[in-house]
Structure formats: structure tokens, C-alpha cells
Amino acid sequence: MFKKQIIFFFIFCLSFSFIHAVxxxxxxxxxxxxxxxxxxxxxxxxxxxMNPELSNQEYDTASLIASKFMGLGLDVxxxxxxxxxxxxxxxxxxxxxxxxxxxxxxxxxxxLTKVPFKSLNPGVMHACGHDMHTSIALGTxxxxxxxxxxxxxxxxxxxxxxxxxVPIGEEGGAKLMVQEGVLDDPPVGAIFGLHVWPxxxxxxxxxxxxxxxxxxxxxxxxxxxxxxxxxPQEGIDxxxxxxQVVTSVQxxxxxxxxxxxxxxxxxxxxxxxxxxxxxxxxxxxxxxVRTLSEASRKKIGLLIENIVKGITHSVGADYxxxxxxxxxxxxNHPDLAKIMLPTFTKCLGQKNIRPLKPQLVSEDFSxxxxxIPGLYFFLGVKDPSQKTMAPLHNPYFNPDERSIALGIxxxxxxxxDCLEKQSQLENNFR
Numbered sequence: 001m002f003k004k005q006i007i008f009f010f011i012f013c014l015s016f017s018f019i020h021a022v023x024x025x026x027x028x029x030x031x032x033x034x035x036x037x038x039x040x041x042x043x044x045x046x047x048x049x050m051n052p053e054l055s056n057q058e059y060d061t062a063s064l065i066a067s068k069f070m071g072l073g074l075d076v077x078x079x080x081x082x083x084x085x086x087x088x089x090x091x092x093x094x095x096x097x098x099x100x101x102x103x104x105x106x107x108x109x110x111x112l113t114k115v116p117f118k119s120l121n122p123g124v125m126h127a128c129g130h131d132m133h134t135s136i137a138l139g140t141x142x143x144x145x146x147x148x149x150x151x152x153x154x155x156x157x158x159x160x161x162x163x164x165x166v167p168i169g170e171e172g173g174a175k176l177m178v179q180e181g182v183l184d185d186p187p188v189g190a191i192f193g194l195h196v197w198p199x200x201x202x203x204x205x206x207x208x209x210x211x212x213x214x215x216x217x218x219x220x221x222x223x224x225x226x227x228x229x230x231x232p233q234e235g236i237d238x239x240x241x242x243x244q245v246v247t248s249v250q251x252x253x254x255x256x257x258x259x260x261x262x263x264x265x266x267x268x269x270x271x272x273x274x275x276x277x278x279x280x281x282x283x284x285x286x287x288x289v290r291t292l293s294e295a296s297r298k299k300i301g302l303l304i305e306n307i308v309k310g311i312t313h314s315v316g317a318d319y320x321x322x323x324x325x326x327x328x329x330x331x332n333h334p335d336l337a338k339i340m341l342p343t344f345t346k347c348l349g350q351k352n353i354r355p356l357k358p359q360l361v362s363e364d365f366s367x368x369x370x371x372i373p374g375l376y377f378f379l380g381v382k383d384p385s386q387k388t389m390a391p392l393h394n395p396y397f398n399p400d401e402r403s404i405a406l407g408i409x410x411x412x413x414x415x416x417d418c419l420e421k422q423s424q425l426e427n428n429f430r
Contacts, residue, residue: 022346022413026150030412033143034405041142041408042401044068045135046117052106052124052131055162056172058083061104061134065159068138072145074157081176085159088186089144091151096422099156099183099191100411101174101365102137103130103163112395127397129196132381134159136194136407143412153419158182158191163364174364183371189422190336190373192414193365194407197378198389201403204344204410205356205378208337212330212376213262213290214297215362216323220245220308222272223318226281235279236317239272242283246270248307256303257296264290264360265300290360292329329358330366333373340375343417347410375414379407 022030044064053061062083069076069087077086083104088097111118111125119125126132141157162172183191197205222242227235246267257263265287272283289304291297301323312319344353356378368374381399382389390396 022150022343022416026147026416027413029147030143030409033146034139034408037139037142038405041135041139041404044138045131045401045404048131048134049115049126050117050120052119052121052126053104054108054124054167055105055164056082056167056170058104058161062159062161065104065134065138069141069157072141074141074145080180080182081161081172083161084177084182086182087141087157089141089151089155089157090148091153091155091419092148093152095153095419096189097154097156097186098415098418098422099158099188099368100137100140100415101158101160101191101193101368102133103160104134105130105161105164107164107393109393109395113398115398125395125397127394128164128392129381129397129399130163132196132399132404132407133194135404136379136411139404139408140411140415143408144415147412147416150416151419153422154186155415155419156182156186156188174367178367178371183368188372190333190375190418191365191368192411192418193368193374193376194379194411195363195376196381196392196399196403198382198391199354199378199380200382200384201380201400201406202348202384203352203354203380204348205354205380206332206337206341206344207356207358208332208334208341210292210329210331210358211356212358212363212366213264213292213360214294214325214329215327216289216291216297216300216325218287218289218301218304218324219322220285220304221320222283222285222308222312223320224279224281224283225317227279229277229279232279235281236315238280238283238317241311241315241317242270242272242285244311245285245308248311249304252307253300253303257299261296262290262292262358262360263296263300264288265304266290290362292358292360297325327362327364328366328370330363330374330376331369332375333369336373336375339421340414340418343413344377344410347413379403379410 074087109125109127166172222238224236224238267287269286273280381403383400
């Protein structure tokens with residue numbers, strides 16, 4: 001029954017693409033609430049930035065989030081996927097439930113910015129903007145809690161740990177959140193998310209289908225034979241073989257995949273050898289593969305192993321090979337994208353909505369999109385007066401805080417408009 005409702009939702013909403021719950025009066029209420037709370041929200045963001053926590057260790061962050069939601073009188077659940085938090089905002093009108101997800105973990109990077117609120121945790125930094133994501137989501141909840149009369153249904157706020165990667169030997173992130181039922185009770189019909197991006201404040205970047213890539217991991221162990229460096233003929237040089245593997249993979253993979261298909265194979269780790277005058281008997285290689293299509297994804301692992309096998313076995317060496325599929329591609333449901341595009345236009349104007357080619361970075365928001373329709377976009381956070389800004393995952397990353405208010409505005413409009421359209425659906429099929 002629930003799946004039928006969602007199908008009807010899309011079919012019906014396409015004919016109501018320009019229905020907005022957020023009329024001029026409601027838009028003004030949103031603006032006033034943002035202005036009322038913006039100082040508080042900025043303080044929250046700076047506190048989070050000063051106190052970053054790594055994946056699956058976000059205990060203080062989760063505690064802060066839960067306390068803010070309890071103060072709003074929302075139904076709060078903690079300890080989901082270790083440190084995740086959810087809060088359910090129920091509108092005055094009954095209806096379906098939609099969700100808004102924000103990630104909360106930081107990165108193992110030593111911050112080098114000059115801001116007065118820089119990280120107090122040595123070697124840990126919010127260099128991917130998750131402090132911004134969390135603050136925007138909290139701000140959206142604060143604003144919408146005062147507009148319950150405009151909410152036709154429920155909004156579930158999902159604060160997810162470990163987006164940056166689960167520690168070795170542990171579980172976590174979006175995959176575990178889904179496994180533990182974050183999209184159930186009540187069932188969620190659609191989910192929204194955003195990511196800060198080093199483009200001008202006042203713009204969003206958007207793609208209606210695949211927006212981010214599959215991310216896979218591989219490990220190659222080259223097994224040679226050691227000997228004296230002056231007598232290489234008595235050994236099998238694993239370093240030379242590893243060099244051949246790296247260059248061959250970069251050329252052969254690209255010649256074996258449709259050139260119109262974006263594919264990236266990058267080696268991020270080479271480890272081997274013990275001393276300058278000893279031929280290395282083993283070299284360890286690790287890397288990442290990024291693809292947009294499942295067809296390319298399935299071919300890459302076999303191609304890499306065939307290259308390694310050919311190079312090593314031809315000289316009497318051996319190898320071991322591990323290939324693990326990781327985070328799947330983030331897919332924006334095209335119908336949901338079409339339904340919500342007028343809301344983006346209403347908030348920012350057409351000229352500030354920039355089309356985006358799919359990016360080969362990855363995001364585990366994809367696990368939600370595998371279960372229900374999702375919509376994910378990038379929010380510009382660069383000071384327009386600056387020519388450039390430090391990229392994501394950089395120790396100098398410093399987003400413009402003016403983007404927080406804009407992010408809250410956009411999310412308020414998206415969530416209210418989405419629920420209004422499903423409300424029209426229910427009235428039509430009742």
C-alpha cells in the first residue's frame with residue numbers, strides 16, 4: 001500500500017508542479033524566524049567546528065543535537081547506528097512522512113585556518129563542512145517547529161554518523177542507519193540532503209539523476225623475490241613490477257572502457273622495500289575506483305586483476321588481489337527532481353541554479369536513495385568577493401557562514417512544498 005502511495009505521489013505531483021505551500025506570507029514567516037535564530041545557529045556551528053569528532057565517535061555532537069530537539073518538544077531517538085540521532089516533527093495536518101538527512105562526523109586533518117573558532121581537537125577538523133550541514137538541519141527544524149500549521153504530514157530529521165568512512169572492523173554510516181530502521185516507523189516517502197560546495201554563496205548546483213559516483217577499494221600485493229641490489233638477476237624486483245602495474249592500469253583500463261563513461265582509477269598507497277641495496281620482495285598497492293555506471297563498475301576489478309596477473313606471472317612472481325565494492329552512486333530520482341525544481345527556482349531564481357555534471361566523489365546518502373526517492377544538491381559556500389577558496393578535505397577549508405541562512409531557507413521551502421504536494425495527492429485519492 002505504501003509503495004502505491006509513493007507511485008501515486010509522483011504521478012499526481014507532476015501535474016501540480018507549481019503548487020507551493022510556501023506562499024508570500026509563509027515565506028516572510030520563514031525569513032523572520034531565520035533572522036530571529038541566526039545568531040544562535042551560528043553559535044552552534046562554531047561550537048561544532050571547535051569540537052569535531054571522528055566517525056563513530058560523535059558522542060558530544062549527538063548529545064548537543066538531541067538536547068536541541070528535546071528543547072523543541074520533538075520525538076527524539078538516539079544511539080542509532082552507534083551515535084546517530086533522529087527527531088520527528090509532526091505537523092498540524094496528518095499526511096505522509098519525508099526526511100532530511102545531515103551528516104555529523106569530522107575528518108582526521110589538522111586545521112590550519114586563522115578563524116577564532118578553529119578546532120580544539122588536535123588532528124581533527126570539520127574540513128568537509130559537516131558542521132555546516134548539522135547547523136543548517138538544526139536551523140531548519142527550529143524554523144519549521146514554529147510553522148506546524150503549514151506542515152501537512154511529518155518531517156523526520158536524520159543526523160547520521162560516519163559518512164566519512166567507517167573505522168576498520170566497525171559498522172556504521174547510512175548503511176547501518178537504514179538497517180536499523182531509520183526510514184521506518186513512520187515509513188519515509190522521500191528524503192532530502194545537501195552538501196556545501198566551493199562555489200559562490202547564493203548558488204546551488206544540481207543534477208536530476210546520478211550526481212555522485214560509485215566508490216570502490218582495491219588492494220594488490222606484489223610477491224617477488226629479494227636479492228642484493230647489485231645482483232638484481234638473482235631476485236624478482238617487486239618495486240619494478242609494482243611500477244609496471246601502476247602505469248599499465250592507468251592506460252589499459254582507459255582503453256578498455258567506453259571513453260564516454262567517466263572512470264577514475266587512482267593509486268593512493270604504495271608501500272614496499274626495506275633498504276636501498278635490497279631488492280624488495282613485496283610491494284603493497286591500494287587504490288580507489290570511481291564509476292557512474294554499474295556496467296563499468298563490474299568490469300574494472302577483473303581488468304585490474306588481469307593486468308596484475310599478466311605482469312607478475314610473466315616473470316615468475318605472484319600476487320594477491322582484493323576488490324571491494326563500497327558506496328554506491330547517489331541517484332536523484334528524476335520525478336522528485338522535476339517536482340521540486342520550481343521550488344529551487346522560487347527560492348533563488350533560475351540564474352542561480354547551475355546544472356552539474358555528475359561528480360566522481362562519493363556519498364553514502366546513496367543508501368537511502370536505494371530504498372526511497374531522494375534529492376541531493378550542492379550549496380555554494382564561497383565568498384563571492386574571493387576568486388578561489390580552499391577545497392573540501394583541505395586544512396584551510398573555511399565556508400562562508402552566510403550560506404547557513406540560505407541553506408535553511410531552501411530546505412524549509414523544499415520540505416513544506418513537498419508535503420503540500422503529497423497532501424494534494426491524499427485529498428485526490430481519498
